[in-house]
């Protein structure tokens with residue numbers, strides 16, 4: 233058994249590595265256990281909000297990420313029935329962020345940047361192919377069972393543990409922590425194509441949500457491609473949904489008369505709305521997808537997870553250096569679980585309901601509401617403050 237005064241982190245996703253970076257900045261030793269043999273290359277979240285970019289800037293990662301991403305200066309809502317409902321320019325919130333735009337960049341770019349930058353730090357230890365299997369704790373520390381790829385299990389010890397091991401978190405299971413919520417009946421299909429949608433859709437923005445009772449969807453521009461996301465009905469099998477023919481049929485609904493797109497990638501995934509009953513159990517914490525999951529409408533999953541990581545890391549660093557009492561760590565749960573419940577869950581569910589609304593009166597309400605917000609400068613400012621997750625940070629401070 234190794235025994236050390238370190239913070240252990242399960243998972244080298246964006247949340248685990250952001251937590252590691254924030255702890256190392258405060259000279260706290262960390263060990264990250266990552267089950268896979270290397271950092272994930274999966275195509276998943278691809279939107280960084282202004283609030284997250286401000287944080288990443290403080291940590292010294294924003295410049296490299298921005299260089300590899302695409303700045304989206306605006307976002308819009310439209311509906312098939314009414315056309316463009318509202319367009320928003322992030323420039324309006326230049327007074328409250330250093331990054332008045334969304335950055336479109338795949339999450340694996342961030343994890344690579346963080347890992348590369350941390351690699352020279354003697355306090356940074358990362359172990360690939362090491363899967364956390366169990367957790368026990370006592371008054372002085374945490375003991376974790378770690379399984380290597382050859383099957384051997386070893387015990388490691390640290391002072392605190394952050395479970396940033398994703399939606400199927402073993403840390404959460406080891407704590408027997410309930411993951412309350414529900415799973416949507418439809419899955420989401422993401423189709424990527426290099427096709428230039430600006431050439432066929434007038435007044436398009438790089439982040440565009442399209443409301444429609446039959447086939448709502450969104451278009452998200454990333455470097456070199458567009459990602460389009462569609463809900464897939466329960467009666468369609470996974471195998472069928474992942475065929476080229478099926479993806480082409482979804483794309484064919486976007487621009488009337490246009491078919492036969494070049495498809496470079498498809499992902500199908502099940503979408504949940506769940507929040508762990510608590511984000512803290514003694515010396516163990518949950519962060520990111522391990523703590524909360526939601527639909528991707530609004531891009532709040534990874535962004536909210538990075539916000540968790542930074543909130544928790546700063547608190548742990550203060551306790552570590554004797555600058556704060558351990559009770560202060562309860563504020564992490566109060567603030568970040570509070571935000572997951574009242575902000576991320578509420579708004580991501582409302583976003584989906586607005587896009588899929590079948591009742592014409594509901595469609596009218598959404599249209600009128602979006603038009604009213606976009607036509608009033610103060611309302612538009614408040615709206616952008618909310619969707620950029622700046623408002624959630626202010627609200628978190630009030631919660632704990």
Ligand SMILES: Cc1cc2nc3c(=O)[nH]c(=O)nc-3n(C[C@H](O)[C@H](O)[C@H](O)COP(=O)(O)OP(=O)(O)OC[C@H]3O[C@@H](n4cnc5c(N)ncnc54)[C@H](O)[C@@H]3O)c2cc1C
Pocket residue numbers: 242243244245246247248265266267268272275276277278279339362363364365396397398399401402403499500501519520521522528530531532533534535537
């Ligand atoms: C297919 C897919 C598509 C998505 N698309 C979008 C999207 O378009 N927009 C959006 O906003 N969000 C999207 N998401 C959600 C987004 O990717 C997550 O919110 C984000 O990755 C959360 O980061 P994380 O670090 O908490 O978890 P993860 O990124 O899941 O990282 C967890 C890490 O922990 C490792 N791990 C797991 N178990 C263990 C263990 N026992 N021991 C050690 N390591 C372990 C994993 O290998 C992984 O590297 C998507 C998710 C999925 C699954």
